[in-house]
Amino acid sequence: MSEALIxxxxxxxxxxxxxxxILRDADFTLGHGEMAFLTGPSGAGKSTVLKLIALLExxxxxxxxxxxxxxxxxxxxxxxxxxxxxxxxFQNFALLPDRSVFDNVAMPLIIRxxxxxxxGRRVRAALDAVGLRGRERDWPxxxxxxxxxxxxxxxxxVARPRLLIADEPTGNLDPxxxxxxxxxxxxxxxxxxxxxxxxxxxxxxxxxxxxxLSLQDGQLVxxxxxxxxxx
Amino acid sequence: MSGAKRVRAAPAAGSRWLLDHTRAISATLDQxxxxxxxxxxxxxxxxxxxxxxxxxxxxxxxxxAASSGxxxxxxxxxxxxxxxxxxxxxxxxxxxxxxxGIGEAKYISRDAALxxxxxxxxxxxxxxxxxxxxxxxxxxxxxxxxxxxxQAEALLDALTRLPEVDSARLDREWLERLYAxxxxxxxxxxxxxxxxxxxxxxxxxxxxxxxxxxxxxxxLVLKLIGASDAFIRRPFLYTGLWYGLSGALLACLMVFxxxxxxxxxxxxxxxxxxxxxxxxxxxVDTVFAVFGAGAALGWLAxxxxxxxxxxxIEPR
Ligand SMILES: Nc1ncnc2c1ncn2[C@@H]1O[C@H](COP(=O)(O)OP(=O)(O)O)[C@@H](O)[C@H]1O
Ligand SMILES: [Mg+2]
Numbered sequence: 001m002s003e004a005l006i007x008x009x010x011x012x013x014x015x016x017x018x019x020x021x022i023l024r025d026a027d028f029t030l031g032h033g034e035m036a037f038l039t040g041p042s043g044a045g046k047s048t049v050l051k052l053i054a055l056l057e058x059x060x061x062x063x064x065x066x067x068x069x070x071x072x073x074x075x076x077x078x079x080x081x082x083x084x085x086x087x088x089x090f091q092n093f094a095l096l097p098d099r100s101v102f103d104n105v106a107m108p109l110i111i112r113x114x115x116x117x118x119x120g121r122r123v124r125a126a127l128d129a130v131g132l133r134g135r136e137r138d139w140p141x142x143x144x145x146x147x148x149x150x151x152x153x154x155x156x157x158v159a160r161p162r163l164l165i166a167d168e169p170t171g172n173l174d175p176x177x178x179x180x181x182x183x184x185x186x187x188x189x190x191x192x193x194x195x196x197x198x199x200x201x202x203x204x205x206x207x208x209x210x211x212x213l214s215l216q217d218g219q220l221v222x223x224x225x226x227x228x229x230x231x
Numbered sequence: 232m233s234g235a236k237r238v239r240a241a242p243a244a245g246s247r248w249l250l251d252h253t254r255a256i257s258a259t260l261d262q263x264x265x266x267x268x269x270x271x272x273x274x275x276x277x278x279x280x281x282x283x284x285x286x287x288x289x290x291x292x293x294x295x296a297a298s299s300g301x302x303x304x305x306x307x308x309x310x311x312x313x314x315x316x317x318x319x320x321x322x323x324x325x326x327x328x329x330x331x332g333i334g335e336a337k338y339i340s341r342d343a344a345l346x347x348x349x350x351x352x353x354x355x356x357x358x359x360x361x362x363x364x365x366x367x368x369x370x371x372x373x374x375x376x377x378x379x380x381x382q383a384e385a386l387l388d389a390l391t392r393l394p395e396v397d398s399a400r401l402d403r404e405w406l407e408r409l410y411a412x413x414x415x416x417x418x419x420x421x422x423x424x425x426x427x428x429x430x431x432x433x434x435x436x437x438x439x440x441x442x443x444x445x446x447x448x449x450x451l452v453l454k455l456i457g458a459s460d461a462f463i464r465r466p467f468l469y470t471g472l473w474y475g476l477s478g479a480l481l482a483c484l485m486v487f488x489x490x491x492x493x494x495x496x497x498x499x500x501x502x503x504x505x506x507x508x509x510x511x512x513x514x515v516d517t518v519f520a521v522f523g524a525g526a527a528l529g530w531l532a533x534x535x536x537x538x539x540x541x542x543x544i545e546p547r
Contacts (some may be wrong), residue, residue, distance in 0.1 A: 054455070056546055084458035094452050111458040113247040155456070162435065 003068060005163060006053060008220065011062030013048060022048050024218030030196055032162075035189040038198040038207045039223065040215035046198035049215065050167050053196070054088060055079050063133065067162070084112065087156025088109035089166035093148045095140040101127070102149050106151050108159045125149035126154040130184060146177030153184060157193070164188060166197045170204065179203055186210070253463065259469040270477070273438050277478025277525065280431050282485040285521045286426035289486055289513050291416055293497070305380070305406055306373040307387040312397040313367065317341075320368045321393050332386045334375040341368045367397060380410075397477055428528055435474050435532035439467055443540050450544045463541060467535045476527020479522040486513050486521075 006029065009014035013023040022045035030036055038046050051057045052064060055071060064071045067085065074082055087108075095104050096115045102123055127133055130150040140148055151170055156164055164185065170178030182197070182204060189195045189210075199205060205212060265271040311320055317340055324338035339347070344366040349358055372390055374383035384401075391399035443450070453463050490513060 051547075077460075080454070080457045080459045083455065085457075088455055094455065096449050096452060107453070108456050111453065111456065111462050113250055115250065 005034070005067055006030040006196070007031045007063075007065045008052075009063045009065075011052070011059045011064060012218075013045075013052060013057065013059050015048075021218050023052075023059070023220075026218060026220050028213060028220035030194060031193075033189070033192050033194055034211065035185065035195040036197075036211040036213050038196060038213050038215060038220075039200060039202055039205070042200055044215040045218075046200070046215055047167050048221070050196070050198055053165060054086075055082060076113050077092060084108070084159070085161060086163040086165055087153075087159070087161045089149070089152050089156050089164065089169045091168035091171040093140075093145075093152045093172075095148055095151055095155075099134065099140075101138045101140065101143070104140065104151055105154045105158050107130070107185050112159060116168065118171075123154075123159050123229075126158040127151075129157065129188075130154045144177075145173050146180065149173060149177075149181055150184070153181070157188060161193070163194045163196070166199075168199055169197060170199065170201060175204070182208060234334045251441070251462070255465040255469050257519055259466045259473060262466075263470065263473055270474075273434065273474055274477035274481055276434050277431050277474060278481025278485060279531075280427045280434070281478055281482035281521055281525055282489075284420055284427055285482055285513070285517055286486045287416075287420045287423065287491060288517055291413065291420060292517070294413060294416075305383055305387070306371060306402050307390055308402070309370045309372065309390055309393070309396045310367040310369065310400075311395050315368065317368070317393045319395070320370070320452075324370050327370060327390065330386075332375050332378050332382065333372055334378075335373040337371045339369040339371065341366055344369060372501065415517050431475070431478070431525070431528045432532045432535070435471050436536045438474060439471055439533045439536040440540060442470060443536065443544075445465065446542055450541065451546045452510055454544070455546045458518045460541070464537050467537045467541075468530055471529040471531075471533025471536075472526055473529070475525035475527070475532075476522065478529070479525030482521050482525070483513060483518055486517075 008023075008028045010025045010027065011023050012021060014021045017117055034074050034202070035132075038049060042045055048057065052059055052071075053066060055074065058072065066082075071084065073080060096107075099107075105123045105126055107121050123136070124133070127135060132147065132150050132154065135143070135147070140151065143151065149172075149196055153164075153169075157164075166185065169185075170181050173181065178201060185195050185197060186208065197205075212223040213220050273457070289454065293540050311323070315323070321338055324336055327333060328336040345358070345364050348354070348366060352358075372387065374386055378386070387401060391401070450463055
């Protein structure tokens with residue numbers, strides 16, 4: 001149980017087309033059931049860290065383990081099954097505009113081959129949890145930004161993953177909606193889901209009781225509030 | 232944190248397979264039905280492409296059937312030895328006429344042959360100067376029209392080897408020629424069909440390629456949330472299959488319609504020649520071949536396109 005959910009050991013990364021090193025021998029762990037914010041100025045590499053966890057990129061050197069799985073050992077064929085273990089949430093929501101709210105949220109269950117009854121129950125429960133009860137038949141474009149992000153979160157949690165990964169989930173939302181979305185993540189964390197949220201909205205998260213990791217000079221360091229710089 | 236451990240309601244493999252496929256089938260049919268004009272246009276192009284060889288094949292089948300009506304022209308003239316007198320000749324004729332597989336047999340006596348030759352050759356006076364009739368008695372035998380070509384030939388061959396027969400002549404040259412022409416046409420149709428199969432492949436492949444491009448976002452999201460390659464590929468393969476099958480259906484309708492339109496003139500033609508009917512009808516085996524070819528080509532084209540283009544769509 002002492003094994004962390006996510007562990008970065010001496011991870012270095014730079015994009016193939018040159019540029020600076022975004023991570024340099026970086027270490028960090030996220031424990032089971034823990035919730036953390038990943039901050040840093042725009043361009044610091046927050047999205048890159050999440051891409052490394054989601055196996056959208058692979059590190060140049062170092063080792064990443066997620067729930068005991070060494071990512072460098074995963075073959076390409078095993079990547080879809082690996083990604084089904086966590087829920088991902090995106091700044092632009094990444095909803096499919098030609099599908100209803102219900103069908104968008106049902107997608108993770110359909111790719112897992114769940115039966116229709118089961119899907120109906122789970123999708124309604126997930127929409128209920130994000131405060132969108134009764135909006136199944138709506139189309140994504142008819143929803144506000146905050147509502148669309150709730151659909152995105154419902155899709156991420158509908159298969160009940162142990163880990164949620166969110167990249168700037170409030171980047172396109174006004175402050176009131178952003179605060180609500182962050183509280184929503186807190187509520188999932190209370191029932192045992194580990195959460196890692198990349199955001200540069202320091203003002204929003206300073207007041208929340210969660211761990212804050214700061215990405216500076218290729219290192220991931222715990223931010224105890226003394227740095228205090230809001231980029 | 233493996234998915235199977237977490238998600239208790241994960242279904243058994245067999246029902247899972249069925250569920251995945253029924254979902255893909257209904258989703259793809261739904262998508263095609265939502266843009267009926269585009270679907271119909273693609274199906275029509277495939278249909279015309281498949282209808283051409285299918286129609287030619289139906290015509291060939293008709294010609295083949297008609298040619299069996301021409302078996303009457305396969306006949307043998309048996310020239311009898313001089314030692315066989317008239318009574319023995321007529322006896323032989325009766326035996327041959329009763330043989331199974333013989334449609335018709337005619338006995339031409341030496342006198343009748345001479346009379347006919349005189350009447351038609353213009354050598355009438357000259358022949359009068361001959362003391363002896365030089366012409367042999369002849370039996371002309373025609374096989375039953377229902378007898379297959381090979382058997383009919385074997386039967387006539389056997390007749391030529393009868394002891395009473397001096398020499399014989401088989402009248403089958405032009406029938407052989409007809410069969411040779413039909414064989415060439417059949418080969419030609421195969422070549423045309425091959426070229427048109429390639430055209431179907433290209434049409435379906437291009438349609439699926441555009442389909443993939445227009446659903447790029449969806450594919451990216453599906454990959455991000457962990458859909459397997461098989462899951463992402465499946466709807467495109469079914470779409471290819473539907474294009475092929477709907478094209479095959481249209482092709483059969485077109486050939487069937489053309490057959491109806493040609494039925495009248497074909498009847499007249501076969502009436503004029505006194506040969507078999509059935510030119511231009513669509514046989515069950517041709518229908519199966521068209522549907523099989525449509526399905527296989529549509530699916531293969533989709534598989535080809537998907538393997539070329541899906542891998543390039545990776546979330547970054
Ligand atoms: N696909 C890519 N190819 C090359 N460079 C990239 C790519 N994505 C991001 N970068 C660069 O990597 C750095 C970190 O980007 P990113 O992780 O998106 O930062 P953040 O999310 O913190 O704003 C930036 O300098 C960015 O320009
Ligand atoms: Mg980012």
